[in-house]
Every structure is written in C-alpha cells, then in structure tokens.
Amino acid sequence: MDFYFWLFATMAVCAGIFTIAARDPLPSALGLLTVFIACAALYLHLHAPLIAIFQVTIYAGAILVLVVFVIMLLTSPDERLSLLQANMSYRIMGVVLGACIIGLLAAGTKGLINIVGSKALPDGFGSPARFGDLFYRNYLLHFEVASVLLLVALIGGIYLAKKNL
Amino acid sequence: MEGWGIIIIKIVFIWTWTLLIATLMTWIERRGAGLIQDRLGPNRAGPFGIFQPLADGIKLFTKEDIVPEKAHKILFALGPILFALPAFSAYAVVPFGDKIVLGGKEIILQVADVSVGFLYIVAIGSMSVYGIVLGGWGSNNKYSILGGLRSTAQLISYEVPWGLALLAAVLLYGTFSLRDMAFAQQGVFLGFLPNWGIFKQPLGFILFMVAAYAEANRVPFDLPEAESEIVAGYHTEYGSMRLGLYLFGEYVNIYTLSALIVTLYFGAWNLPYVDMSKFLGPVAYGLASFLVFFLKVAFFLWLFVWVRWTVPRFRYDQVMGLGWKSLIPLALINLFITALFVQFTA
Numbered sequence: 001m002d003f004y005f006w007l008f009a010t011m012a013v014c015a016g017i018f019t020i021a022a023r024d025p026l027p028s029a030l031g032l033l034t035v036f037i038a039c040a041a042l043y044l045h046l047h048a049p050l051i052a053i054f055q056v057t058i059y060a061g062a063i064l065v066l067v068v069f070v071i072m073l074l075t076s077p078d079e080r081l082s083l084l085q086a087n088m089s090y091r092i093m094g095v096v097l098g099a100c101i102i103g104l105l106a107a108g109t110k111g112l113i114n115i116v117g118s119k120a121l122p123d124g125f126g127s128p129a130r131f132g133d134l135f136y137r138n139y140l141l142h143f144e145v146a147s148v149l150l151l152v153a154l155i156g157g158i159y160l161a162k163k164n165l
Numbered sequence: 166m167e168g169w170g171i172i173i174i175k176i177v178f179i180w181t182w183t184l185l186i187a188t189l190m191t192w193i194e195r196r197g198a199g200l201i202q203d204r205l206g207p208n209r210a211g212p213f214g215i216f217q218p219l220a221d222g223i224k225l226f227t228k229e230d231i232v233p234e235k236a237h238k239i240l241f242a243l244g245p246i247l248f249a250l251p252a253f254s255a256y257a258v259v260p261f262g263d264k265i266v267l268g269g270k271e272i273i274l275q276v277a278d279v280s281v282g283f284l285y286i287v288a289i290g291s292m293s294v295y296g297i298v299l300g301g302w303g304s305n306n307k308y309s310i311l312g313g314l315r316s317t318a319q320l321i322s323y324e325v326p327w328g329l330a331l332l333a334a335v336l337l338y339g340t341f342s343l344r345d346m347a348f349a350q351q352g353v354f355l356g357f358l359p360n361w362g363i364f365k366q367p368l369g370f371i372l373f374m375v376a377a378y379a380e381a382n383r384v385p386f387d388l389p390e391a392e393s394e395i396v397a398g399y400h401t402e403y404g405s406m407r408l409g410l411y412l413f414g415e416y417v418n419i420y421t422l423s424a425l426i427v428t429l430y431f432g433a434w435n436l437p438y439v440d441m442s443k444f445l446g447p448v449a450y451g452l453a454s455f456l457v458f459f460l461k462v463a464f465f466l467w468l469f470v471w472v473r474w475t476v477p478r479f480r481y482d483q484v485m486g487l488g489w490k491s492l493i494p495l496a497l498i499n500l501f502i503t504a505l506f507v508q509f510t511a
Contacts, residue, residue, distance in 0.1 A: 026240065026302050033295065053284040061291025062321070068298055069317045072310060127280055128341050 004045050012038035020094075025071045029064060036060040047126045175276050179256055187416035188218045190466060197470040225409040233304060233402050240303030245403065245410035248296025252417040255289045258282040259424045260344050262458050263434050265451030274455060275344055282343045283335055286425065287328055290380060293418065294320040297382075297389060297399045300411070304402035312398025315481065316389035319379055322488035323386075327376035329496035330369045333503040334429050337365055343425075347433030351440070359437030362430035368499045370430045372492055377422045379488070381415065384473040388481055423465035427458060434458040 012035050019031035036059045043052035135143060192207070192215060199206025207214035232241055259282075262274030279285060294317055301313020335341060338349045346362075354360040363370050379386040390398035400411045427433060434454035441453050479487070 024237075026299075030295075030299075049279070049281050050284070053281050053288050056288040057284065057291055061288060061294075062324075065291070065294055065298075065317060065321055068295075069314070069321070072298070072302060072314050072317065128284075 002045075005042065008038045008041040008045070012042070025075055026068065029068050029071060032067075033060055033064055036064065047121060049126060050128050050131050051126075171270075171272055172276070175272075175274075176257075179261060179276055180253065182261075183253065183256055183417055183420055186420050186466070187413050188222070190416040190419065190470075191218045191221060191412070193467070194470050194473070197467070198474050201471070201474040222409070225406050228405040230405045230407070233306070235305045236402065237303040237305060240299045241402075242303075242407075244296055244300030244303055244399075245407045245414075246296070247299055248293060249410045249414040249417070251289045251292040251296070252414040252421070255286060255418075255421045256424070258285050258343055259421060259428060260347055260433060260458070261424070262451060262455035263347075264454075266447035272451075273344070274451065278342055278344045281341050283331055283341045286343075287324075287331065290327075291320070291324055293414075296411075296414070300403065301399035304399070306402050308395040308397070308401045309399050311395045312389045312401070315395075316382065316399060319382075319386065319388060319484060319488075322485060323376045323379035323492070326372050326488065326492035326496040327380060329493070329500055330366075330373040330376065331429070333369045333496075333500045334362060334366055334373075336500070336503050336507050337362070339507075343428050347428055347435070350432040351435050353438070359432060359435070361432040361435075361437075366430060366499070366503070368495065369503070370426075372496050372499060373429070374426065375487075375492060377426065378469075378472065379484070381418045381422055381469070383415075383419070383469055385476045385479050386484055387478060388484055393478075419466060419469050420462070423462045423469070424458075426465050427461040431461050 015031045015034035015038060019028050019035060022028035022031055036055060040052040040055040040060075043049075043055060195217065196206040196214065207217040210216040210220045232238060257276045258279055260273075260275035260278075264271055264273045266272070297316040298313045301309040301311075301316070304310075334346070338346045340346060340349070350360050350362060352360045354364050358364045378384075382389050388398075390400065395401075400408055403411060434457050436457055441450055441457070445453055
C-alpha cells in the first residue's frame, strides 16, 4: 500500500480522536486543524491541488479561526470541557449524529466498487482551469443555489444581530 | 524539469536570503527610526551599527528561557513555531527573478511555479494567525489573550479585502501562477506607460497595500501588540529566542508581502521600456533580473519602516470599521470594474 496515504490517513484519524477526547477547548480545535491539514495532504495526493488549497484556506483558515475566536471569547485558559462532556444529553446527541454520518459514509462507499480499477487521468485533471470549466458549465445551478443559501444565512444573521441592537 | 539538486539549492538559497534580509531589516528599522526621529539609532556595534542584529541574536539566544508557571506549556512552546513556519513557507511560490541559463540548463528563479500559486499564498497567509492565537492563549495572561483576540479579528477582517484585491489581479492576468503574472507585465500599456499592474489596478494596489500592512500587524494596524494598551499583546510573556522567532517571523512576512506587491503590481523583474534579455548574456540577465526584482522589493521594505515611524496607531474600532465598511465594499467595486474591463476588452 501507499506510504504517503497511510501516513496522512493515520495522522487524520489520530488527530480526529484527539479532537473529541481533548479536555481543553483550544487543543481540541488544534486537533481539528490537524485533521484538516492531513485531509488537504490526501487531496494533494489524489491530484486535486485546488481542493487541497481550498481545504486549507476555507476550513483551516477561515471557519476554524472563527471557532477559535469564539473559544477565546467565551472561555478562559483555565476552563475545562469536562462539565460539557459530563452532560448526558450532549453525549447522546453526539452518538446519534455520529451514527448518522457513518451511515451516510457507508451508503456513499457503495458506489466505490465501480471506480476501484486504476485508469489514466484525463488531461489537465485537477487543474484550476479544468475545475472552473466544470464548475461554471456543468454545475452552475448547484453553485448558484449554494450562493443563495449563503445569502439567506447572511440576511438571517443580520436580522438576529440587529434585533437586539 | 529541474533535478532535485537544483531545487534544494534554490530552497537553501531563498531561505538563507530571507533570513539575511530579515536580520538586516531589524537594523534598518532601528536606523530608520533614528533617521526619521532625528537621532542616531544603534551605532556602537561595527560601522554604523551594522553588527547590531548579530549582537541582538547572541543576546536572544543566551538569555534565560522563562516559561510562566501558569502557562499551558505545550501551546506556549508551539506558538512561535507555528508563527514562523508559515512565514518561511510562503515564499516558495513567489519568484525572485526570471531565469539563469547555466551550461545549457535553464534554471527558473523561483522555488516552485505551481498552478495554484496565488491560492497557496492566501492559504499560508491565513495559517499565520494560529501562532499568535496559541501564543496569546498559552501564556494564560489577560494582555496576551486580548492581543490574540485582536489579532484573530483583524486577520479575519483584512483577509477578505486582501483576497478580493488579489482576485481582481488574477482576473486581469488570467492566471493563478505568480510567474505568469510577471510575464504578463512586459511591454508598454496605452503606448507610453510601463505595462505594470499598478496602472491597471490602482485601487487594487492601494487595497492590497493597506490589507498587507494589517496582515503583517504593522503600524498603523499593530493593535495586537499595542504597547500603550496591552503591554506587548500576544508576546507579553515571551522572552529569549521564542520572542526572537515572533519578531523574526514578522520581518519574513514583510519581505514576502513586499515581494508579492512587486510581483503583482510593479512588473516583477521587468524594467520599464527596456528588455534586458535582448542585450545581456544568459547568466548576466539572470543576475540582473534578480537585482532589479530585489531593488524594487527593497523600496517596499523601506516603505514598511517609513510608515511605521510616520503614522500613528488606529483605535481598535477604527481598524474594524475601516476593514468592513470601507475596504471590503471598495474591493468588491474594484472586482466588479475589473470583471467588466476584462469582459469588454477580451
């Protein structure tokens, strides 16, 4: 098997376990950061540099920074997560959500049987130009729907924030 | 394709060069401060105090390494490393000259000319915030945490106009590769101007410049370490070489940002009206392109120092207001105009 794959896959799984097991909020967030970066390395290995870069920029560089920001605003370095982790309802919710995601993943792997055989990559696979071509030609509707969704979230956020001002 | 040997030589070269520039910048910063404030600045160590950075380095290395008792030990140690690491890796995709032909082999003066160059810069740039956050949080000190918080908010806010200004440049040049952007700036524009990005993206340049100062935590945006309010911000508790890494990382960031400004808006290694490759030999041309590029970068390095000792610091709400209410709308307008321009001239 592939050494590069195993290195980063192990890294991602270990960091994932650390993320949910950590007692402090910030190290937990750092565990998630490691998961993101390991995943980006795996995407790079799959000849998808653009996705890898997006993973780092958007997930690690924007979303997680926001999470860290909230952690810093709401807790202090001495505080622990044990209170939160001892709460039974959170645990049950976590199990249910986790089971749902694993179920989805299992359903998703069913289609993998067809693509196991290796074949030559099409010309320019994974390059930004090719990606943009597909994105704005074949998947334009999906892209626009996603942007409308974001707009709705934005307006909702402003409404909620302004109501209390 | 170049061999591994050449790639390793290039990596070592640009790493050493960046370190050298960052070291020199600490001296230039203090001499520059002296010049602007009508005093001498450091002038004891060597001629004009040129060995001052060396003395500072020895001092930082030999000082006692103090870790506060209440600090989170691992995070405290990780902070400076995670700050310096992205700073040093960002330069990988930025060119430092055109190319040298040695013994029939063409060596491009850039570590890696990747197709996602511009996105790599954005991604690495967004990583540097973690070093500051960890330093602030790991120190377990209220001033440090305030500095870390400010820095996070500032980086999130200014990354948006920064990225949008870059995006407008990408639209204009039609490529993600920084090397191709440099090639796109040869020749003349409108018959008499050099074909540089600044003349096509004047607003984009100003936006990029302002956001770059905020990204580098430099005056007038050095709120994360505002001495008059929060002691030294995220590095209040740091001393010895750990502090050295933070200070050094800042200068490395400044160097990379200056090189980016030159690559995007000031024609990279191209001289206006003159094509150096026409009358210079292959080796001489390579060296000349490196020199021209570096001289342009040197001007922007000096500009960072110049601005630091000229402009006062913003108030915190002013920084946020400027970012969200002025720069982002302007960057969006700039992007829109550029898109129209590209659409109708293509």
